[in-house]
Amino acid sequence: MTSRPAPDPVFAFELNGETVTVSAPAHHTLLELLRYRQGLTGTKQGCDKGDCGACTVLLDGSPVLSCLTLAVTVAGRAVTTIEGLGAEHRRAEGRPHPVQEAFDRSGALQCGFCQPGMLLSSAALLRKNPSPTADEVRAALSGNLCRCTGYAQIIEAVLRAAAVERGEDPPAPAWSIEPRDEEP
Amino acid sequence: MLRMPRFEVSCPESLPEALALLAESELDTRVMAGGTDLLVALKNRLEVPQRVVSLARVGGLDHVTEQEGSLAIGARVTLAQLGASDLVRRLAPALGEAARSVASPQVRQVATIGGNALLSTRCRYYNQSHFWRKALGFCLKKDGTLCHVVEGGKKCVAAASGDTAPALLTLGARVTLESQHGVRALPLLDLYRNDGIANTVLRPDELLTELVVPAQRPGHRGAYEKLRVREAIDYPLLGVAVRLDVDPDSAVVTDVDVVLTALQAKPRRVARIDSLIVGVPIHGEAFEAAAAQLGLRARDQCHPVANVPGDPEYRRKLVPVLVRRALLRAAGAA
Ligand SMILES: Cc1cc2nc3c(=O)[nH]c(=O)nc-3n(C[C@H](O)[C@H](O)[C@H](O)COP(=O)(O)OP(=O)(O)OC[C@H]3O[C@@H](n4cnc5c(N)ncnc54)[C@H](O)[C@@H]3O)c2cc1C
Numbered sequence: 001m002t003s004r005p006a007p008d009p010v011f012a013f014e015l016n017g018e019t020v021t022v023s024a025p026a027h028h029t030l031l032e033l034l035r036y037r038q039g040l041t042g043t044k045q046g047c048d049k050g051d052c053g054a055c056t057v058l059l060d061g062s063p064v065l066s067c068l069t070l071a072v073t074v075a076g077r078a079v080t081t082i083e084g085l086g087a088e089h090r091r092a093e094g095r096p097h098p099v100q101e102a103f104d105r106s107g108a109l110q111c112g113f114c115q116p117g118m119l120l121s122s123a124a125l126l127r128k129n130p131s132p133t134a135d136e137v138r139a140a141l142s143g144n145l146c147r148c149t150g151y152a153q154i155i156e157a158v159l160r161a162a163a164v165e166r167g168e169d170p171p172a173p174a175w176s177i178e179p180r181d182e183e184p
Numbered sequence: 185m186l187r188m189p190r191f192e193v194s195c196p197e198s199l200p201e202a203l204a205l206l207a208e209s210e211l212d213t214r215v216m217a218g219g220t221d222l223l224v225a226l227k228n229r230l231e232v233p234q235r236v237v238s239l240a241r242v243g244g245l246d247h248v249t250e251q252e253g254s255l256a257i258g259a260r261v262t263l264a265q266l267g268a269s270d271l272v273r274r275l276a277p278a279l280g281e282a283a284r285s286v287a288s289p290q291v292r293q294v295a296t297i298g299g300n301a302l303l304s305t306r307c308r309y310y311n312q313s314h315f316w317r318k319a320l321g322f323c324l325k326k327d328g329t330l331c332h333v334v335e336g337g338k339k340c341v342a343a344a345s346g347d348t349a350p351a352l353l354t355l356g357a358r359v360t361l362e363s364q365h366g367v368r369a370l371p372l373l374d375l376y377r378n379d380g381i382a383n384t385v386l387r388p389d390e391l392l393t394e395l396v397v398p399a400q401r402p403g404h405r406g407a408y409e410k411l412r413v414r415e416a417i418d419y420p421l422l423g424v425a426v427r428l429d430v431d432p433d434s435a436v437v438t439d440v441d442v443v444l445t446a447l448q449a450k451p452r453r454v455a456r457i458d459s460l461i462v463g464v465p466i467h468g469e470a471f472e473a474a475a476a477q478l479g480l481r482a483r484d485q486c487h488p489v490a491n492v493p494g495d496p497e498y499r500r501k502l503v504p505v506l507v508r509r510a511l512l513r514a515a516g517a518a
Pocket residue numbers: 049050051214215216217218219220221222223224239259260263285286287288291294295296297298299300301302303304345346347348386390391392393417418419420
């Protein structure tokens with residue numbers, strides 16, 4: 001006997017602050033839903049099997065891997081992608097998220113493929129712990145691989161964002177040989 | 185991109201509803217808790233079920249509670265929760281260390297203790313994409329007739345790879361398995377079989393609902409050491425959990441347990457070690473010497489094969505190193 005496949009489930013969830021109702025096949029991941037149904041390509045598809053962290057999104061505020069999350073299981077929950085992280089802050093304060101600004105200032109990227117995941121993991125860390133140590137930053141980003149930067153500037157950027165948010169001077173960059181501009 | 189085969193998903197809201205779904209036998213069904221292992225298996229076509237039953241909405245499986253020193257842990261408690269739990273840190277330190285050593289923060293956020301305890305065995309020739317396995321030739325564990333690890337082998341020797349199992353075994357943990365036919369509670373050790381293909385006695389209609397860590401003795405200490413290539417993300421190439429019971433007054437070892445993982449299909453308890461260390465005070469050179477001796481005895485009982493990455497001889501040489509480190513750390517001497 002051949003059975004017809006069940007119709008695609010329809011469900012609602014909060015995507016970057018807005019409630020959306022979507023339909024997605026039961027066997028699709030959240031990553032497939034975001035990239036191929038919602039057109040939000042900021043979330044990167046790297047290994048697609050949990051190893052790299054490029055697909056990191058925030059689920060109810062905590063970093064998870066969208067490639068290992070079944071789309072239907074986010075029904076009723078809140079998902080933040082990189083598109084939403086900046087937007088949330090621009091709306092609230094008229095500027096990018098502090099970690100985005102700091103990654104820019106510290107030159108914490110080369111190809112940029114890891115960056116959406118890095119930024120979301122960093123933002124979640126700073127929300128929980130506004131004064132992390134360098135080791136706490138390393139631990140929080142240990143599920144996000146970067147093939148380019150060697151991580152030094154990324155760690156520095158997160159410490160910088162934390163310091164700026166606390167209203168303190170950012171720590172001196174470890175790698176710069178030139179005197180740097182004053183903070184704007 | 186790794187697409188999954190088509191399947192249905194059911195999200196039962198209660199335990200009886202979940203057990204009823206598992207009792208129906210028309211659809212080939214798999215249980216999903218955090219999904220961090222199952223989804224990779226689906227992507228690699230290691231599992232091709234018609235239906236996935238998600239435990240995400242089943243209530244009553246996410247407690248961590250203490251009763252007179254004994255810990256009850258719901259199967260859906262995440263490794264992030266366990267790793268951050270003060271109760272676990274105090275009553276079962278090795279379990280907390282093991283939970284914190286699994287995978288990455290994003291994975292631990294959703295990965296559950298039940299899924300970790302029930303993790304399938306792993307092998308460098310099995311945990312690969314369908315394309316990869318087809319190119320090499322399938323093996324006994326899935327779709328094939330031979331073993332790539334043991335030439336001429338008729339039995340799969342894939343490695344137990346969950347980090348929490350060895351810690352739970354040193355703590356004497358018990359598990360509760362439930363189905364529509366009833367409840368059975370068994371020592372965790374009896375959940376496991378030394379068979380790389382069917383490494384647990386869990387039936388397809390059963391759910392693991394709870395783990396219980398009995399009250400430890402006063403002076404309980406524990407630690408977990410893990411060999412891996414990177415300090416994050418990687419599975420164990422060798423895992424060592426130890427329990428040391430120390431007399432609170434005299435600081436002398438009264439009991440010891442050492443369990444190794446990532447060697448064979450079932451975590452392995454090291455035998456005949458009491459005489460090496462029981463009666464030795466934990467502070468001082470005698471303890472260091474005893475820990476080193478115990479490490480060598482553990483090594484003599486291990487015969488790693490090329491089932492997981494890492495040269496087997498290297499993994500064997502690291503057995504005494506990790507055992508010694510774990511014992512010294514548990515004793516508070518390192
Ligand atoms: C990149 C990566 C790295 C990893 N590194 C490690 C590591 O270092 N150490 C390690 O131990 N693991 C590792 N894992 C594997 C996995 O993430 C963990 O073992 C995790 O704890 C599995 O839990 P889960 O809830 O996600 O399991 P799931 O994937 O949901 O389930 C795993 C298995 O258990 C069954 N199952 C789950 N819960 C129940 C239940 N309550 N009753 C009956 N059956 C059940 C499922 O059917 C399935 O067969 C890694 C995974 C990835 C993707």
